[in-house]
Amino acid sequence: MSQLLIDNITVEFPGRKGDFIAVESVTLDLQAGEILGVVGESGAGKSTVGNAVIGLLQKPGRMIQGEILLDGNRIDDLDENLMRALRGKRIGMIFQDPLTSLNPLETVVEQLIETIDLHLKVGAKAARKRAIDLLGQVGIDNAEVRCDQYPHQFSGGMRQRVVIALALCAEPDVIIADEPTTALDVSVQAQILDLMRGICRDRNVGMILITHDMGVIAEVTDRVAVMYHGRLVELGKTAQVLGQPKHEYTKSLISAVPRSDRRIDRFPLVTYIEDVGDMPDIDLDAHWLGQAKAYEKNDGPLLKLTDLSMRFITRHSIFPSKRQFLTAVDEVSFDIEHGEVFGIVGESGSGKSTIARMITGIYQPTGGKIEFAGTDLTALKTAKEINPWRRQMQMVFQDPFSSLNARMRVADIVAEPINFHKQAASKEECREIVNDLLEIVGLGKVAARKFPHEFSGGQRQRISIARALATRPRFLVCDEPTSALDVSIQAQVLNLLKDLQEELGLTMMFISHDLPVIRQMCDRVMVMKDGKLCEIAATEDLFNNPQHEYSRHLLDLIPKFGAS
């Protein structure tokens, strides 16, 4: 008999404009000791399934059909008190963000003792001993001492270990893990996945692992369930589903995952996702946009950074000697040639976004030179001198939700840079250009009258790209442009960026923490760590023959998927 059986459940969220079915007739079973992956893109209903199991559906959501059985006993109709006793004791939970799932005002051991005592009633002393044991088991060194520290004294990965220890407190039969590694860097992710794998095997605990990341699925799960728009489309052994997917959606999902083993020209056409218009028949060379190519060529690289540094003040003082700084970028020098796609890769806090923001003028560097087309931008002072250069470089940002002003229409957002830099002779011309830009990024001119909230993340990223192109730049900085997007949307947006880069002859700086994406996009790559440059190499060289120790480390950590 299966340990947990989710039998034909349907969850709906009643709303102002009709009821929304988040999960429709989903049936899953979980055996003891196995890890069942639930994978899907945003809005697939995978987290809702997890919440339904632990009885924490967000109001006013409700289960209108089906039942959930734990060891053969129905648990979905229990009242709140019984359910609370069950949660933590028989069903453990691990959430995405270890920062918010721990109480910052209590030491780690206090939180563990509270949970242990609540469910096992063993007394304070025994509970403390057990807490320390558990911390040791989840890989926290020196648990005796560290357990009396507060959550903020632990790193992200260590915090997630504490959360796992919390989930294990009362020896649960089943653990629900909702995106447990999404907030972590790759190197930490690998360790946490390893730990979870070990726990399930050793303790014979079943785990439902909810994630959007195919790499995570490939790494640790035994079986995988693929969800799409609230429905279960495929369920089977992980190797089989990933190797020979049956359902069309699974196929497109897998083909959209960037490969780390070799470079392909374009992502295969992914079906089964939101429709976007094809690139229209606009002769870009003759078009307004194509005139970007007419920039004067300078000798030497387009962009040359020399000893660029950035320090942020972390402690203010009127006495210079007492000020404290964080060095985000430490004397980094590199060149970007005309027409190349230059990648920067590194973990969070490595300073890659700071470099982008210094180049585009959001931050003033504290040291070093930025030469663009032979002109030292750091020497220019007035807006009048700088603005012609600003126009030549634009940026696509990471977060599709905050990078567009929610109070402006799309047409106004895209028109603003055109008007500011006086790129159009008349209002009519400006409107035409905006419409063309929206066509080129695949949205169509109907998008112009709408507001950003009417679009999905991928569509907003397209608006962002249209806005960046609206000054007719020759240098485009993309700061993690797809890391907030679902993998199939990511493939589309990356294809679009590639098309535009080639047709407009753009020079591009592409920042990402995701090595497979870098491999697909870039000609040369720079690896950064803690604000310092580790290695610059041609992409293929880096992947085949990394020189720096840290580069090798990063490459080792890529979840092996798609090698089949």
Next chain:
Amino acid sequence: MERGVVADFFFRISDSDLWYSFWHTPIAVGSAALSLILIVGAGFAPFIAPFNPFDLATLDLLDSNLPPTWQVGGDPRYWLGTDDQGRDILSAVLYGSRISLLVGFASVALSLVVGVGLGLVSGYMGGRVDAIIMRIADVQLSFPAILIALLVDGVVRNIMPKEVHEELALYVIIFAIAISGWVQYARTVRSSVMAEKVKEYVQAGQVIGLGAWAIMWRHILPNILGPVFVIATLHLALAIITEATLSFLGVGLPPTTPSLGTLIRIGNEYLFSGEWWITIFPGAALVLIALSVNLFGDWLRDAINPKLL
């Protein structure tokens, strides 16, 4: 799907969550309706009121101190009775509310402009500018609003001759109340701006090359107006009450242009001799205005952002 600009505007309003929440919250509808009735009544006082209390020719001392219509000795012409000068209380309340609301709206508008402007600059510029503006705000916050209003009023009263002061009293009191209220706007706006300015749409504006003013006005300001409207609504009730307090203390508006506060003060002297209506009806009008505006403001706060304030 194509709609005209105007039709589109109305569609967006009628389709918004705020509109939906409004029509599904009885208190919001009730308080909005009551506020509207009071505001329209006060605004159109010259057309609605049965008498003009300022027209001395129509006053008749024989009609003084008449009780409301339904009481023994009441006169059917004077629904809510008359005061010691023979003025109709209902008309006086309507005209008084007009002045109270005028002072309220004007001082709210003035503090809003000053507070939002300073808050924007303070939050966006940061550094020394921010420090100076916020220290001024801190100093001002350490005095109660009513004290600042009294101070401004007292200073003006002393440096100007009496006739000029009477004429200017309305503007002085608007200024006094506005000055005591700007800090709240400035602080709220400043904190919202600090949250907004690190968002990527603001950085996108910087990458385009837009100047600080363009970013502040066109990008940040429209995104932080929600809390400002909430504060403005709640501040309106407060401003009306502050004005009434000042007038009640005798440092506000002169009896020649009586506001609700002035009427309450005048009537207060007769309270214990049995003519309760002279002070109770203006008082009730004040309570109704303040209550309905406050209830509406409370709903607006919850509807826009439950975590705010």
